[in-house]
Amino acid sequence: MGAVYKVYSKDLNSHLNEAKKTIDPNFSFKRVPLHLGDKSVFADDHFIITYIEPFERNAAARGLDLGSESNRRNAAERAIISGNATLTDRIRLIQDKNQRFGFLVYLPVYKSNLPITTTNERIKAFSHWIYAPFVTELFLDSIFSKFKNDQVSFKLYDKAEPSEENLVYSFHANNKNMSGLQTLNAIILGDKVFYAEWSQTSKYMASNNFLSTWIGLIGTVIVLIVVLL
Structure with missing residues (x-):
């Protein structure tokens, strides 16, 4: 800073x-x-x-x-x-x-x-x-490093179009076994909108990581929002 x-x-x-x-x-x-x-x-x-x-x-x-x-x-x-x-x-x-x-x-x-x-x-x-x-x-690895390769895929873009030119972060994004729930959410931070693409498998849903990871992700976003206020 x-x-x-x-x-x-x-x-x-x-x-x-x-x-x-x-x-x-x-x-x-x-x-x-x-x-x-x-x-x-x-x-x-x-x-x-x-x-x-x-x-x-x-x-x-x-x-x-x-x-x-x-x-x-x-x-x-x-x-x-x-x-x-x-x-x-x-x-x-x-x-x-x-x-x-x-x-x-x-x-x-x-x-x-x-x-x-x-x-x-x-x-x-x-x-x-x-x-x-x-x-x-560095900001997001502390959350996603706990996952196994077959549990989750996550990508974060700084524009609405999900392309390599707009990719800010990815975790196991090339995993071909993602067949579970997929979501795309907008996250507003400061004056900017980020787009999170999240894919989960049944192995992830059944694991103990489900609740703790969402708590960790929400906590990280809250910390950044506080910084931006």
Whole structure:
């Protein structure tokens, strides 16, 4: 989790010098690599990850301009306008060495002495973002790792169309023995809708995992919802 600041080009050197003095002498400005994003954006304002913890683990992300890539920028701008938590579409995180799919959550922070009732007021009062990166595999593996290969198949998409381009997470998705109950559910988190495709077999229904796993899944979703509030 960290803090992201909007810095205009005219103030960029000053921001970087201050960060080198107070945060990390190796603090440096960098753009989102092309292979980790959608479209490059060249703008006069930069959305710079300035503070981030854990400190050592996230060294690669420190100084990253999230506004230099369209997906990350769009979600950040939606947060300012709406006043609510927003999520990116699926991305590959720069600080994840395995570059697995995940997403970013942005929460806007406003100056306390200014009104934020209207869109224009929120834009004028904006201070910075609190943001959190999530690697979907790490987030959901704790639930699905208890299953045996012949019990369940689960896929999570970040768009309504169930395609590889929209796939965020899968567990035993290629298992050909799935013949039991199949469901497709929409899950709303922040300003984004995810689609969960769930296939179960009779072996799963008969196992002791049925109730405990649903409790675990619901608990995980609740935790994320609390983060987004």
